[in-house]
Amino acid sequence: MTSLRNNPSDDARDAYLDAARACILDVGWRRTTLTEVARRAGVSRMTIYRSWSDMQTLLGDLMTREWTGVVQAALADQDPARSAVDRLVAGIVGTVRVLRDNELFVRIIELDPELVLPYVLHRRGRSQDLILALTDEAIRAAQASGEVRAGSSVAIARGLLLAAHGFVLSAHTMVDDEVTEPELDAELAALLTRSLAP
Incomplete structure (x- = not known):
């Protein structure tokens, strides 16, 4: 609404x-x-x-617009010839990557990180619900073709989103001389692929 x-x-x-x-x-x-x-x-x-x-309401609309744009950008170049699992994984990892580099997201995390906490600790936001709906739809279609394991598509989608949260919010804490951000993204891709496999 x-x-x-x-x-x-x-x-x-x-x-x-x-x-x-x-x-x-x-x-x-x-x-x-x-x-x-x-x-x-x-x-x-x-x-x-x-x-x-108030500013909180305006911020909610701004974040919804911004994060929806991030998801659309990450999904824009999906290759329909790839497997359903590859498309799901690429979409999620791409979204994580784009969001992590988004200038508004970075600025909020730098100056006002408490704005993100309600969406991590207390409730889902509209953009999270959008991402869940898109992911659930893709999972159900892939389950129907036998490309994704059986189970509640809603629970699977929520599990994937929870996994992605850490790679968006905390990846920088795991990057150092031993591990790069692209290596972490590859680990996320491996986790997601194994999680979805039949």
């Missing part, structure tokens, strides 16, 4: 979210205000307030 009560046009909505994104990249979420978002977007404060009652 969207928080945009007055349903501004998609272009206007994107312009407001772009302004919020620019503010967060410049000064972080804690120092970004709806007033500053309005100023950057070139609209009145009330225009922004009619769409979002």
